[in-house]
Amino acid sequence: MSVYTVVEQSDLVEFLQDYSVGELADFQGISAGIENTNYFVNTLQDGQTRQFVLTIFEHHSFAELPYFLNIMAFMAEHEIPTAHPIKTLSNGYLKELKAKPAALVERLKGGGVDHPNDIQCSVMGEYLARFHQAGQDFSDFRPNDRGLDWMVSTYQLIQQYLPSDEQAMIEAELAYQAQIDWAHLPSGVIHADLFCDNALFSGNQLSGIIDLYYACNAAFLYDLAVMVNDWCRINEGDVENIHFDATKVEQMVHAYRQQRPLSEEEEQAWPAALRLAALRFFLSRLKDKHMPREGEMTQIKDPNVFKQVLRIHRQA
Numbered sequence: 520m521s522v523y524t525v526v527e528q529s530d531l532v533e534f535l536q537d538y539s540v541g542e543l544a545d546f547q548g549i550s551a552g553i554e555n556t557n558y559f560v561n562t563l564q565d566g567q568t569r570q571f572v573l574t575i576f577e578h579h580s581f582a583e584l585p586y587f588l589n590i591m592a593f594m595a596e597h598e599i600p601t602a603h604p605i606k607t608l609s610n611g612y613l614k615e616l617k618a619k620p621a622a623l624v625e626r627l628k629g630g631g632v633d634h635p636n637d638i639q640c641s642v643m644g645e646y647l648a649r650f651h652q653a654g655q656d657f658s659d660f661r662p663n664d665r666g667l668d669w670m671v672s673t674y675q676l677i678q679q680y681l682p683s684d685e686q687a688m689i690e691a692e693l694a695y696q697a698q699i700d701w702a703h704l705p706s707g708v709i710h711a712d713l714f715c716d717n718a719l720f721s722g723n724q725l726s727g728i729i730d731l732y733y734a735c736n737a738a739f740l741y742d743l744a745v746m747v748n749d750w751c752r753i754n755e756g757d758v759e760n761i762h763f764d765a766t767k768v769e770q771m772v773h774a775y776r777q778q779r780p781l782s783e784e785e786e787q788a789w790p791a792a793l794r795l796a797a798l799r800f801f802l803s804r805l806k807d808k809h810m811p812r813e814g815e816m817t818q819i820k821d822p823n824v825f826k827q828v829l830r831i832h833r834q835a
């Protein structure tokens with residue numbers, strides 16, 4: 520349930536006064552998602568229904584949000600299907616609602632993908648490369664706040680809760696990753712969290728890329744690895760049965776390469792990128808499990824999924 524901050528009709532009518540979007544027709548809380556409060560908002564303007572999503576940011580400060588909203592606008596203006604934020608009458612993207620940062624963005628068509636097919640994996644590979652290429656012209660910079668430093672500090676926080684086998688695997692992987700110089704690989708703006716639940720499809724057509732709230736500057740190869748680890752992973756029952764669909768991996772990476780060829784260094788670093796991406800989400804899910812954020816009902820995702828993914832890549 521991602522309605523942590525309840526919005527009344529009167530709140531929304533007042534909030535919309537600062538936009539040129541017409542009059543509030545109706546609105547509805549969105550149950551999907553885990554980080555922020557989201558509402559579908561419909562207005563009536565010049566006899567036409569307009570559809571938006573209102574997001575109330577539960578964990579971000581006012582200061583850090585312009586980067587994300589500017590990327591959403593930039594990518595939408597560069598043929599990447601992100602949701603364009605709506606400008607207020609004072610020409611900004613960010614407002615305050617119920618004492619929290621809030622933004623109104625266009626509502627994208629399509630639905631989530633639970634079991635992606637080969638074509639959808641290929642489409643995602645192409646569009647991630649397009650995202651990376653377009654981002655080369657984006658002027659703002661944000662360091663990766665889920666990089667190796669964060670991984671080390673997060674491990675130190677949760678180590679006390681972990682069984683010895685997990686401690687040993689994480690320490691070995693951190694030591695391995697510390698030897699790799701990611702900074703020399705092609706880098707730029709990445710999504711950093713492009714899981715299946717952050718893309719919207721209408722059939723085999725990509726209609727939305729959402730949740731850009733981990734976007735940052737980092738190695739492009741890492742972003743592709745994050746996506747492969749989720750979109751090409753086959754979960755059949757027990758975690759031990761997790762494996763990768765080689766055709767989906769090939770389709771995704773081939774489509775990416777067709778749009779943006781990988782350098783020789785990237786080709787060589789690919790196994791390490793898959794491991795780094797698995798470690799990142801293994802650690803964040805372990806932290807959410809052992810140190811859940813206060814005051815909210817979080818959907819705890821299974822860390823063992825990425826424990827198994829990391830194990831598979833380390834044994835490859």
Ligand SMILES: Nc1ncnc2c1ncn2[C@@H]1O[C@H](COP(=O)(O)OP(=O)(O)O)[C@@H](O)[C@H]1O
Nearest residue numbers: 549551552553554555572602625626627729730
């Ligand atoms: N711009 C949008 N257009 C259409 N649906 C959206 C849009 N943004 C979010 N959603 C819907 O809201 C859900 C939660 O959004 P998400 O950004 O994943 O939430 P959270 O920030 O909590 O992770 C998504 O799964 C999607 O169904």
Ligand SMILES: N[C@@H](CCOP(=O)(O)O)C(=O)O
Nearest residue numbers: 554712714800803804807820
């Ligand atoms: N897509 C991630 C959730 C986002 O990461 P987190 O750092 O907010 O936990 C996942 O499925 O683990």
